[in-house]
Amino acid sequence: MDYKLRMRELIKQINEHNYNYYILDNPTISDAEYDKLLDELMLLEKQNNFVFDDSPSKRVGAEVISNFEKEPHKVPLYSLDKRQSIDELKVWYDDIMSKYPDTKFSFEYKFDGLTITILYENGIFKKAMTRGNGIIGEVVTNQVKTIKSIPLSIPFKQTVIVQGEAIMLKSELEKYNKNNPEPLKNVRNAAAGAIRNLNPQVTKERNLDMYFYAVPYIEDDSIHSQQEVFEFLKQNKFKVHSYNKIVDNFDEITKLINKVDKEKEKIDILIDGIVLKINDFNTCKELGHTSRFPKFAIAYKFAPQELTSKVLDVKFQVGRTGKITPLAIIEPIFLSGATIQRATLNNYSDIKRKKIKINSYVYVRRSNEVIPEIMGIASDTAESKEIEMPSVCPSCGQPLKQEDIETFCTNYWGCPAQIKKRIVHYCSKDAMNIEGVSEKTIDAFYNEFSIRYPYQLYDLTKNDLLQLEKFKDKKTNNVYENIQNSKNPTLEKFIYALGIRNIGKKTAKDLAKYFKTFENFKNATFEQLVEVEDIAEITAQSIVDFFADKKNLENLDELKKRDVVVQESKNNGTGIFEGKTFVLTGTLDNYTREQATFEIESRGGKVTSSVSKNTDYLLAGESVGSKYDKAMSLGVKIIDENEFVNMIK
Ligand SMILES: [Zn+2]
Incomplete structure (x- = not known):
């Protein structure tokens, strides 16, 4: 193509985007894409030693709007x-x-x-x-x-x-x-x-x-x-x-x-x-x-974290608590080092609020640890069409129920998606930590062995597992052992594993600290629950509702019969570290940060994130950070992993 034609095209596009951005406050492409257009134009100008009089490269920015002086x-x-x-x-x-x-x-x-x-x-x-x-x-x-x-x-x-x-x-x-x-x-x-x-x-x-x-x-x-x-x-x-x-x-x-x-x-x-x-x-x-x-x-x-892409379709997913979450399928984009084809839309109100439609262009943002999210609409196309909220659950076909801005399938014990996801959650790393059991495995357990409750996992035999696709001797042994070895969870992990609505890792930890035994927790009244710091009424109600459900109690009874015994919480503030505050820095050979924290807390100590004059010990592993310098300057006692191991022996 004639380079002048391409330059005219670029100038037209840039001016249009400038207008949208500066005058209408309504950008239609991301900064990264805008910069790409400008870069291409400037490269053409340099290569051909030719600049149009109205080139945006001639001005330092954009035209001002007329309604301000x-x-x-x-x-x-x-x-x-x-x-x-x-x-x-x-x-x-x-x-x-x-x-x-x-x-x-x-x-x-x-x-x-x-x-x-x-x-x-x-x-x-x-x-x-x-x-x-x-x-x-x-x-x-x-x-x-x-x-x-x-x-x-x-x-x-x-x-x-x-x-x-x-x-x-x-x-x-x-x-x-x-x-x-x-x-x-x-x-x-x-x-x-x-x-x-x-x-x-x-x-x-x-x-x-x-x-x-x-x-x-x-x-x-x-x-x-x-x-x-x-x-x-x-x-x-x-x-x-x-x-x-x-x-x-x-x-x-x-x-x-x-x-x-x-x-x-x-x-x-x-x-x-x-x-x-x-x-x-x-x-x-x-x-x-x-x-x-x-x-x-x-x-x-820096490389951009936000780009535009086209919404191709929206699928509605059912979570373990029955919550319906729309997931957008988008034209693949490369963002922050990964190809992205799916992005979450949180809930249907979010779709309406952000005016997202199928076949429209949207802003997609990706942060380091979070799944990509659609931030807002960039522009509609002639083919844009409204996203319809399903009236029945895509997994079980039961009518859906609206609760505030969220939508739920309330068919708790009859919805395949919910049942499977609850068992996946039970096995997950922060819950019972049963390794080797993927979402696909749970699918097979559900279909082949009619597994509906977590306790049924413990009844699976090696012969059962061997019937499954891709289960050879080694994998079968591993999965079998991992299931059987999960019978002695800590209280916080077990509370989290139950998948009670509104209870995340942090809440499970708070509850375990407060109630110390599973029996105490299970028997707690609504009034007792709201007394726990950071426990909201809605969370307390979810807990009461959970234990009022006969099938949940049945599952707990059956788990007990299979020797699943929950540890008592040791975080009772007594032990050799009572009243001592620790800060961790660098990596340890034999402990993850979580494990080291557990060892300290279970002996009555406290772990905080930053060094201050109130810090008693800095536990320093390999490749320490600025906390080390700070501890040095404040005269905080610094211990290495060996010393730590000796202390807890
Ligand atoms: Zn359902």
């Missing part, structure tokens, strides 16, 4: 050039080091929010502006003033412009979406939509925050490095993220990037990369700018 920035605000691989970043780094061998860099988070500048005169907050296209921005003074962490007056009395990112915390978004009929797609859109809302009250309700990282203008010219920028900002009580670091070698940069990439999911702020800036401003001035970007700073972007 527009003004030129006193100092133009540049956007950063970006790199997406460590190798590309190294080229940039080496180039600078070859010219300025003593360069130090400021290493900072790249916040994903809305860039804002604020003008202070005589120490008073005068005006806030969005970045706009970098030359002209929108005046959003009253909106930005609603952000509580921004000072309305500062000690510095000369004219100064500070720059930062208005953001919404992930936890705030979650809170907001829980109670709102119109959920927000992500924190970046939430922040941008809040600032660029004509009604400052709306801004206020979104509980935004702002982190500062630059001083584009200062009257007395007193700042000479990025380090001094942060000092100035801190002195004047601006919020500066504590993460910022000064670095001077590439190994350290690589290490930090990997660390942030790994930890970013746990941080409450959305970070889409890191920023490297040359610390010394004289060097910055000497390096200057390209036509679009400063040469003295660069952004490194």
